[in-house]
Amino acid sequence: MSLAAAPALASAAPPLSGGNTQSSSDTAKTSGATTSVDATTTTGATTATGASAGSVYSRRSIPQPDLVPGAANGTVFTYATTGADHKPRQSSGVLLTPFGSVPAGGFPVIAWAHGSRGLADGCAPSVRPTVADLDQARTWLSRGYAVVSTDYAGLGTAGTPQYFDTDATARNIVDAVRATQSLRSDVSRRWAVVGQGQGAAAAVTLARIGQTLGGSTLDFRGAAASSIPAQFSSLLTKLGPGTVNLPAGLTADALYTLSAISSARPSVDVVDYLTESGRSWLNRAAQLCVADLTREVDGISLGSLFSKPLSGNRELAGVLEAASVLPVRGFTRPVMMTQGLVDPSVIVPLTLNYINDARMADRQVSPRPYLTLSADSANRMADNDIRSFIATTMR
DSSP: OSSOOOSSSSSSSSOOOOOOOTOOOOHHHBBOOOOOOOOOOEEEEEBBOOOBBTTEEEEEEEOOOGGGGGEEEEEEEEEEETTTTEEEEEEEEEEEESOOOTTTOOOOEEEEOOOOOOGGGGTTTTTTHHHHHHHHHHHHHTTTEEEOOOOOOOOSSSSSSOOOOOOHHHHHHHHHHHHHHHHHEEEEEEEEEEEEEEEHHHHHHHHHHHHHHGGGGGGGEEEEEEOOOHHHHHHHHHSEEEEEEEEOHHHHHHHHHHHHHHHHHHOOOOOGGGGGHHHHHHHHHHHHOOOHHHHTTTOGGGGGBSSSOGGGOHHHHHHHHHHOOOSSSOSSSSEEEESSOOOSSSSHHHHHHHHHHHHHHOTTTTEEEEOOOOOHHHHHHHHHHHHHHHHHHOO
């Protein structure tokens, strides 16, 4: 099965099927479907050069055999958005619609904001979805929602992934939702975002600025976030030769972030703070998708990657502070924040502290900590709570 078969670079090359998930390193299947140009554009917000944000550049229907179970129709598309450098970018995405009668106003839209998937074009979820991507698509389709997912600018499209910039990721999500309005007539203006990891940070940010970004053309209702990477920028700047080992998932995230910054902002000079081994791992991070990188970094000595503390790089600290610090107040839409006690992708105490701070600072926050040592139990409780939360916000 596949989430989509999206063109990796919006080119004429045969798109790749998402039949392989990132739980394996098998080669993806090739689909013979081609990309066609779509002239339809949307109005409203604009990119830095005045192009209409969310304008659809190309679209292609997903063949029925390649659709996620529960999807009646699917479209892969490229669209206009903005990068962390505030310059116009293209991103790729997937829109899936469910079976059943179309409700008044169209199927409400869930934007699935995925977590870390990698920096290489072949890691884009539209090309190589993870188990989580497929599960989320199936789950929300079964509940009667249309599902849209963006690869994020630079991942599967031209340019450097803006992996480290939460605001840019949030804009990519809104513009993907905006694109749905010209892709199909049976999708609603009403939408909510469900995010995990990197996508959770974007979801939290959207609870603050999503309605402003979407403007009058969209009706943003709320956000649900799991595995929120709280204080990640502070954690990153503390890395150095004496760093103790972190969970493999966090090590992979750190390498992805440093690799993306090194590529997008060469003046930050990340490489100067790395050992030869660290430089080698930075290159590996630019090539490997998340499952493979996480497996390979498991057990490595994190401190051995650094020749000197990152705390000495003030420009890096400034970039991270501006791009990835999460808000604790000022939310304009309801936001549910869930977290279990067992989670290798975040520092759980930091995330729980963040959720508590946000709960105390803003009444829009619905905290859901799950005090169980069973990750499966926590995930089931989170899914149940998020389902109820989304149903309420979408009314």
